[in-house]
Amino acid sequence: MRTVYVNGDYLPENEAKVSIFDRGFLMADGVYEVTSVIDGKLIDFDGHAKRLERSLNELNMPHPISMDDLLKVHRELVRINEIEEGMIYLQITRGAPDDRDFVFPDPETTPCTIVLFTQNKPGLADSPAAKKGMKVISIEDQRWGRRDIKTVQLLYPSMGKMMAKAAGADDAWMVEDGAVTEGTSNNAYIVRGNTIITRQLSNDILHGITRAAVLRFAKEAQMTVEERAFTIEEAQGADEAFITSASTFVMPVVEIDGAALGDGTPGPVSARLREIYLDESRKAAI
Structure with missing residues (x-):
């Protein structure tokens, strides 16, 4: 109890x-x-x-x-x-x-x-899902315009997760005007070489706390960060993809709308960022 x-x-x-x-x-x-x-x-x-x-x-x-x-x-x-x-x-x-x-x-x-x-949530930090990666589908973003405010209006994100489940996937990335906004409960990223690409902050996405920390750690690790919109097609051609949130930390994405990224396993950049994030977060925890 x-x-x-x-x-x-x-x-x-x-x-x-x-x-x-x-x-x-x-x-x-x-x-x-x-x-x-x-x-x-x-x-x-x-x-x-x-x-x-x-x-x-x-x-x-x-x-x-x-x-x-x-x-x-x-x-x-x-x-x-x-x-x-x-x-x-x-x-x-x-x-x-x-x-x-x-x-x-x-x-x-x-x-x-x-x-x-x-x-x-025992095993939260050592999640088996992080070792195999997750699959996502794309759906239309039909939420209200102030996604930067973390409100309890979560019906459409819940519907998105159910759409993903029905399609045999783990989550959904929402798309507006041809570009990915974010996941149903997370921020979305792709990786090309040593460059991490994620949508820029605006009213269109939640200003993720984990997002801010991960991007800071990425820059400190000499990775390049581009904050801009990207399409599903660009994501499918990327070397890697991942999401971030307070409950998943850094979680690799290995498949988008049925297209495998690379060899279909988590890549080195997302794995390294997860390791850095957990190490640094543990040091700063209160």
């Missing part, structure tokens, strides 16, 4: 409750973050905290908890639930007014709802 955090209280998961009028439930009016835990420590907490603040600001949503207190809650949940490897999910919504309404409630009378829970 996990212990979870709801609006200031630590509770058994079966006793945790949120109002049916909560705007996260009725309107998807909320934001979230997922922070990985390795060796019982938080990976890149500061990056996730800063992005959380940005998401709240972009939606004109109050900040219901200080970053120092949020760190304490994360650490306490890791301790109580004895998490060595896994994730902490955080969600903040605009709260639960007295009734359903499209108009934002008054933040003075309707406090935000804040929920955190852990997910125990």
Whole structure:
């Protein structure tokens, strides 16, 4: 039985409750973050905290908890639930007014709802999937225009993952105006020689915390980074491809829309970046 955090209280998961009028439930009016835990420590907490603040600001949503207190809650949940490897999910919504309404409630009378829970994932860092790579398909990107805000509007990404599963693949890369935006829950990359290519930051994609760290580590390792759009056809002709996210770190992609990349096995660049990312993240974990 996990212990979870709801609006200031630590509770058994079966006793945790949120109002049916909560705007996260009725309107998807909320934001979230997922922070990985390795060796019982938080990976890149500061990056996730800063992005959380940005998401709240972009939606004109109050900040219901200080970053120092949020760190304490994360650490306490890791301790109580004895998490060595896994994730902490955080969600903040605009709260639960007295009734359903499209108009934002008054933040003075309707406090935000804040929920955190852990997910125990033994073997997260040493994932077998990273050794064999993953297969992706391409789908049309039909999400709303503000993908840079990490909102709880995840229906279409969920549909994308189900499309991939139905096609015998592991995930989907979304395509808009002929170019790849990102994966359903991750940033997308291709590799040509020693050059890593990934879409530039804008409202079109999530500003990934793992993305920022991996690109920094790549430059420090004397790899070239190009931030630009690329097509599925270009990706199919690349030497390698991979994704990044807080839950997968650096995950090789070995097949795109049925076309194998190289010999169909993870390449040296993605393998090296995963190794560097995990090593450096462990050193900086808190």
